[in-house]
Amino acid sequence: MAMTKASPHSGDGLAVRLRGVSKSFYGVRANDSVDFDLAWGEVHTLLGENGAGKSTLCSILAGLYRPDSGEFLFDGEPQAFKTPKDAFAAGIGMVYQHFRLVANLTVAENLALGHGDLGVRISQKDLEARAAALGERYGLPVDPSALVWQLSVGEQQRVEILKLLYRDARVLILDEPTAVLTPQEAEQLFKTMRQMAAEGRSVIFVSHKLHEVIAVSDRVTVLRAGKSVGAVATADASPKDLARMMVGRDLELPTREARDSYGDAVLAVKNMSVLGDRGNEAVHDVSFEVRSGEVVGVAGVSGNGQRELAYGLVGLRPPTAGTVLLDGDDVTATSVLDHIEKGFAYVPQSRLGMGLGPGLTTEDNLGLKAFRNPPFSIGPWLKAAAFKEQGATLIDRYDIRGVRPGLPIRLLSGGNLQKALIAREVTLEPKVLIARSPTRGLDVGATEAVRNHVLSERDRGTAVLLISEDLDELLALSDRLVVMFDGRIVGEMPAEDATAENLGLLMGGTVSEAG
Amino acid sequence: MTTRRLIVEPRGLASARLVVLVPVLSVLAALVLGAVFLALTGENPWTVYSKMVDAAFGDSRGISETLISATPLILTGVAAAVAFKMLVWNIGAEGQFLFGAIFAAGVGIWLGDGLPAIIALPLVILAGAVGGAFLASISAIPRVYLGTNEIITTLMLNFIALAFMNYLIFGSNSPWRDSAVSTFPQGRPLPDSGRIPEFFNRLDYGLFVAIALAVVAWVMIEKSRWGFEVRVVGDSANTARYAGIGVPRKILGVFLLSGAFAGLAGSLFVAGPVGALDPRSLDLNLGFTGIIVAALARLNPIAVVPVAVLMGALNNAGPSLQSIGVPPETVTMLQGAILVFAVAGEFFIANRVRRPDKETTVATTGEATA
Incomplete structure (x- = not known):
């Protein structure tokens, strides 16, 4: 890899050196005396x-916030960036979680935007050629003439990174970049990150996914409650060590305890087919059972019919063929409301897009499925007191934090949203619980809570269908696993026989047990 | 430091004080803008504004006329508020108001004096609800089942409704037209049994009907199970579907209800102060003004009542300005300015604007610490 820019290694050879940096918002210490060293040419994870x-610290580095106190050296020189522009001029750029691209301009135009030295005439061709060359070099392929709104989220992220490389940023901050990527896209991003580091640039990677952190970074600085807990080389750290540093206690994510016998089949699916959004058959001839007290995991790469499977089961999209039986009763063609009343609980993947009413209060959201019945409504009238009472109970029991009277639920954090969603579904004592990627995007503490709720439902005798792309989670929670590929079930095995390897092969569609 | 920009951030939960303060300030800002405009055109704003206050509230006649103007605005305001709350963009209150008036006048004339008022009057008023809902259904049904854009269909139907009313009076010998008058065509007067009794100058009991209906609308939305479902659909149709709520029926219901409220405004106006299907007395943009009322009331049906009185006062004050040589359209301009400031004010209710590094206010955002 050619070194594009000789990194000036002055003084201690560090790109960034922070000592005792603090930053408060409204009296809350977001960063409390943080120390952070970033060497040139390393991928350095901020974990927490x-x-x-994490985001506050990144924003200080990127010039968006100024620290209240502490020392900030960039390349050996004291810095006081006033704006992100200053930081950028010095060579620090950031890819935010919410992209800052102009949707109606092309990729090439976005790259050139805000670049002062373009001259009077701009050649569209030149811009596009430069963009294409840059994308090629860093393994970030994007069509330079495409309009940004036409791109997938993963492609838009590539444009954001190219924007930094286009202006030759020497320190690149990526704030939770993998949250929006498929595993394959993430893999490609890691290669790009390694390449940038090999050229002498420094990459700050923000994440709370431990296996990613260990896979891609050289060193990790752990933040906890605004303080820097310490920095370790990833070579010396196990996921367990990192989790302990992050949470501040030993943390063993809950896994199921094997059991010898299960109850009767509660949910029986026979030859079910469900259409996709474009009228194609997204689920084809699928059959399986879930017994009382059993977690059946559905593994598969995203987009292989998992969403339609769930929709077909809960009545959101009536199956075009086959039957769904609940305790022997045919519920195939019944409405969503019938499904709810008969004991189907559903935790959809999109919390604010489907599972919760974003603008409604937490109390209203907790009553979103029970509101038709007493005590929540008497005759045609809603009983606010019952909502309040249930709200207080569930908020306390499920440790939902950040709730204030009248506050729309969308202002809660992801973990608290998911706790509220699960609290509502579980409090109805369902017969079947269908959960899609229930811990996606959650930190370790919230993941632990959600997993415990899923397992306690299993132990209560609920039939649980866990649809997920997270193999670790599937292996930890499932009694039995089925694998979906291209709308079909291509494999089924008891948990004891399942490994990440054999599941992975089935998920890729290269091997098929079912033929 | 001096060049740093202001920071805009979402304000999770606006205080009750702010929710009241912002609309009040919107009105004041519109009045200030109006004053500047008046001053530039060589008028004394103080004189103009005191004339307006005097005309609207200066004596018992002014007050009763103001309340007469406010009565239909309460209901067109509620019509818009109910629909907008659920993201149903019914811009057709104007046409639905006229159809309410047409239906009410039609029923009143058809019944004649044969029935006692206690039976005839409710029928006349209800006919207005049916008329408004009928016109709304022409937009609502395609919206719900075919996904047509209701902004366009309701807006266009306003013109059709107006043309239809003009046809009934000016273009045909319809039963709505007064055959006894051969000079300038006029609407046929409603029989006395179809008129709402007056109690204070020309002010009739329709005012109380309108206020009661505003309260009913509020109770339906805030306190009923149906209203809860409506609020869920308005917040997120996807979530509503997921929770087993029938989204098309809810949207249809709200749309028709909105039309019915606008239609009731028409029937109360016809059965009240106007007394006939009289185009000159009905073509006053009362439906469009209802949209301003709803916006300023932040879509709260109860808050619609005082806002409607304010707008009614402005409407009532308009003609009086002519006596001091000021165009009555000044009032229309003020109403438009109020709408602009009210909509802009929403931004300050939803967001906080602060100077960077001045962190003295209360915490909200998760962005900073996420």
Whole structure:
């Protein structure tokens, strides 16, 4: 890899050196005396739970916030960036979680935007050629003439990174970049990150996914409750060590305890087919059972019919063929409301897009499925007191934090949203619980809570269908696993026989047990 | 430091004080803008504004006329508020108001004096609800089942409704037209049994009907199970579907209800102060003004009542300005300015604007610490 820019290694050879940096918002210390060293040419992870102060620290580095106190050296020189522009001029750029692209301009135009030295005439061709060359070099392929709104989220992220490389940023901050990527896209991003580091640039990677952190970074600085807990080389650290540093206690994510016998089949699916959004058959001839007290995991790469499977089961999209039986009763063609009343609980993947009413209060959301019945409504009238009472009970029991009277639920954090969603579904004592990627995007603490709720439902005798792309989670929670590929079930095995390897092969569609 | 920009951030939960303060400030800002405009055109704003206050509230006649103007605005305001709350963009209150008036006048004339008022009057008023809902259904049904854009269909139907009313009076010998008058065509007067009794100058009991209906609308939305479902659909149709709520029926219901409220405004106006299907007395943009009322009331049906009185006062004050040589359209301009400031004010209710590094206010955002 050609070194594009000789990195000036002055003084201690560090790109960034922070000592005792603090930053408060409204009296809350988001960063409390943080120390952070970033060497040239390394991928350095900032690890921490939601709210640990990672984003604040990044924003200080990128010039968006100024520290209240502490020392900030960039390349050996004291810095006081006033705006992100200053930081950028010095060579620090950031890819935010919410992209800052102009949707109606092309990729090439976005790259050139804000670049002062373009001259009077701009050649569209030149811009596109430069963009294409840059994309090629860093393994970030994007069509330079495509309009940004036409791109997938993963492609838009590539444009954001190219924007930094286009202006030759020497320190690149990526704030939770993998949250929006498929595993394959993430893999490609890691290669790009390694390449940038090999050229002498420094990459700050923000994440709370431990296996990613260990896979891609050289060193990790852990933040907890705004303080820097310490920095370790990833070579010396196990996921367990990192989790302990992050949470501050030993943390063993809950896994199921094997059991010898299960109850009767509660949910029986026979030859079910469900259409996709474009009228194609997204689920084809699928059959399986879930017994009382059993977690059946559905593994598969995203987009292989998992969403339609769930929709077909809960009545959101009536199956075009086959039957769904609940305790022997045919519920195939009944409405969503019938499904709810008969004991189907559903935790959809999109919390604010489907599972919760974003603008409604937490109390209203907790009553979103029970509101038709007493005590929540008497005759045609809603009983606010019952909502309040249930709200208080569930908020306390499920440790939902950040709730204030009248506050729309969308302002809660992801973990608390998911706790509220699960609290509502579980409190109805369902017969079947269908959960899609229930811990996606959650930090370790919230993941632990959600997993415990899923397992306690299993132990209560609920039939649980866990649809997920997270193999670790599937292996930890499932009694039995089925694998979906291209709308079909291509494999089924008891948990004891399942490994990440054999599941992975089935998920890729290269091997098929079912033929 | 001096060049740093202001920071805009979402304000999770606006205080009750702010929710009241912002609309009040919107009105004041519109009045200030109006004053500047008046001053530039060589008028003394103080004189103009005191004339307006005097005309609207200066004596018992002014007050009763103001309340007469406010009565239909309460209901067109509620019509818009109910629909907008659920993201149903019914811009057709104007046409639905006229159809309410047409239906009410039609029923009143058809019944004649044969029935006692206690039976005839409710029928006349209800006919207005049916008329408004009928016109709304022409937009609502294609919206719900075919996904047509209701902004366009309701807006266009306003013109059709107006043309239809003009046809009934000016273009045909319809039963709505007064055959006894051969000079300038006029609407046939409603029989006395179809008129709402007056109690204070020309002010009739329709005012109380309108206020009661505003309260009913509020109770339906805030306190009923149906209203809860409506609020869920308005918040997120996807979530409503997921929770087993029938989204098309809810949207249809709200749309028709909105039309019915606008139609009731028409029937109360016809059965009240106007007394006939009289185009000159009905073509006053009362439906469009209802949209301003709803916006300023932040879509709260109860808050619609005082806002409607304010707008009614402005409407009532308009003609009086002519006596001091000021165009009555000044009032229309003020109403438009109020709408602009009210909509802009929403931004300050939803967001907080602060100077960077001045962190003295209360915490909200998760962005900073996420």
